[in-house]
Amino acid sequence: MIRGVCATVAVAVAVLTGCSTSTPIGDTSPGDPLSRTYTEGKRPAVPDLAGTSLEGKTVRLSDYRGKVVVLNAWASWCPPCRVESPQLKDLQKKWGARGVQVLGLNNDGSRTDGLAFERQHALGYPSLHDPSGKQLLRLPHGLVNTRALPFTIVVDATGKAAATRMGQVTEAELTKLVRPLL
Numbered sequence: 001m002i003r004g005v006c007a008t009v010a011v012a013v014a015v016l017t018g019c020s021t022s023t024p025i026g027d028t029s030p031g032d033p034l035s036r037t038y039t040e041g042k043r044p045a046v047p048d049l050a051g052t053s054l055e056g057k058t059v060r061l062s063d064y065r066g067k068v069v070v071l072n073a074w075a076s077w078c079p080p081c082r083v084e085s086p087q088l089k090d091l092q093k094k095w096g097a098r099g100v101q102v103l104g105l106n107n108d109g110s111r112t113d114g115l116a117f118e119r120q121h122a123l124g125y126p127s128l129h130d131p132s133g134k135q136l137l138r139l140p141h142g143l144v145n146t147r148a149l150p151f152t153i154v155v156d157a158t159g160k161a162a163a164t165r166m167g168q169v170t171e172a173e174l175t176k177l178v179r180p181l182l
Contacts, residue, residue: 043160076117080168
């Protein structure tokens, strides 16, 4: 019985910590355990996530090559996702013409729930629908904890992760991450 409880606790700790405690190569973050930035020569490549949007259109991360992409994983049932959605919408409005593209990665089991959220909040940017988490699993191990929503990855114009942020993000935080990449 005690072994079973210990094993359960060990699994829970591994899930919550993302199974990794080492600092990624190139991490230049100033002490915030939820945020990481990567130096230009040491940025990990982000795979070409692809599938259909909540509206049913084909979407690929590589469609936005040459732009800075703010990839935000979210779900309609996630309270911090609801709070940050206006921030992402505003970022897209203010920085879209300067070469920034927000791309959502929706984890709702139901396309209908994700689409309702997208319409209710008038997001103004596409979201790749990933109900089974297959796209999340393609991300490099340790880049983010894919079991905790929301998270955001800032992808540079060449398709590499320039920064990551676990948890709710603000427009001001994103602006600081995006501006140097333009």
